[in-house]
Amino acid sequence: MSLLQVSDLRITFESGFGTVDAVRGVSFSMEMGDAIAVVGASGSGKTVMGRSLLGLVDAPGIVRGSIMFNGTEIVGRSEKAMQDIRGLGIGMVFQDALDGLNPVYTIGSQLSEIFAVRMRMSTKAARAEAIRIMEQVGIHNAKDRFDNYPHQFSGGMRQRICIAMAIGMKPKILIADEPTTALDVTVQAGILRLIKSLQAETGMGLIFVTHDLAVARMISKRIIVMYAGQIVEEGLTEEIFQRPRHPYTRALLMAHPGRVKSWRDLEPIPEAFVTDSSSGGGGSASAPQVVISQ
Template identity: 85%
Template sequence: MTLLQVSDLQISFESGFGKVDAVRGVSFSMEMGDAIAVVGASGSGKTVLGRSLLGLVDTPGVVRGSILFNGSQIVGRNEKQLKKVRGLGIGMVFQDALDGLNPVYTIGSQLSEIFMVRLAMHRTQARAEAIRLMELVGIRNAEERFDDYPHQFSGGMRQRICIAMAIGMKPKILIADEPTTALDVTVQAGILNLIKELQAETGMGLIFVTHDLAVARLISKRLIVMYAGQIVEEGDTEEVFQRPQHPYTQALLKAHPARARSWRQLEPIPDAFVTDPSSGGGMPHSVPQVTLSQ
């Protein structure tokens, strides 16, 4: 069963310098339980792609094309209609945990509110569910820490709480937008393992947005490589890593530190992949897509 179908998605922003095309004709699909990593350099369009799946592209952004979730169209829906999708259908974890937490409310009250407002739970029942979720994501002494504020938690713990908030409604898809970028390596590993365990337990689909190739390889079964707002390569993660077909993917892997024994072996990505001189304005170079057989 196809859970998510994205077709010819185009996202542009009007600016003082004219129209900027952030996403250009992106198409892909996912099934229940899929684990997809979306990789690419900064500015490739991967974050705005993830936000568009929840209708979170704000003005002056313009979204065109089709995003079908469970057969229902996301593009063009108003906030009231999108409320039925957000949380219950698709959950999201943002890069900075503080973006998803209100600093003036306790962690427990923020978690409980989700269940009271969205699922009409009684306060006592909502509190119990919030504590259960805190324990599930590895918050020690959850009942004692229920009334603590966000600033009383470490960055890694705050990110775990954001994951608890995202999975609390039991979404069919979890979008994680570089949730470990600001964390140290040890904490990062714990968060990644947590996400993998939660996906295995719940069967939810996962779209993991990252610029870190090693993280993408660890977390996903399928890989989408984006460049200049387009998907240039898509396929089984290990297949892409072992036999990359597109020149940009090949250049991206050669530039990854994990593949080099010394800095002298690192190969910078050629300018040809950064801008197209013939465009006259430094516009992104258009490149064909490569799809590997599953």
């Protein structure tokens, strides 16, 4: 049995314009130690798909299909039941570090609370573990910075703290939802190296959601390409880059600055790939039907 098995996942949202199909029949699996990058343009469904793995799709969203984590079905589980999976089983790092940190509590109190409440450590042991995990993710002088507030850290440091909170309970899978998008290039590289090293140390599975193909190539062993809520291509990272088979994948690669010598050589993604057309079925957008596995 796979560590994670997603089968025919469908996520819809009811709106005043009809039903919006955000994810359409997505299926994939992963094992411990896998590193998967989920790539696609904004609106392709990659973020909402990632959130569904933790039961974080709120109303009016409706999730159908199956998400089996370590033999346990996630779809349809109650909020209380999901508490046993979040953190201990699957951790998540969000795009904006401020979304995951409470501005009125110190960093140390937020980290140590995780260990005190979820792992039932004593106050002293929780503090020690919080300091250790801060040091592990590269927070210098962790003891001195334990009582600092989020606004006293840089954006890169706040993102490192969010990573510390996500890996503190040693999850089997870490979902990183574009965690470096708001950071400058130098800080971004440091965060990516940190995530790769932590994965190597812990053996956890990694699902890295991104629209940056260069980041996907650096961080992953496999790539899932999403367009209009569907997986249109899936395969080993280098195979995808060297021999893309789906037209949308080829269009994504040709639109990336790293693939050309001059900006004049960049090719925009064709209109057919960036504009959804109405299917006449209550506002749902049409999607490509070709699904290629390597």
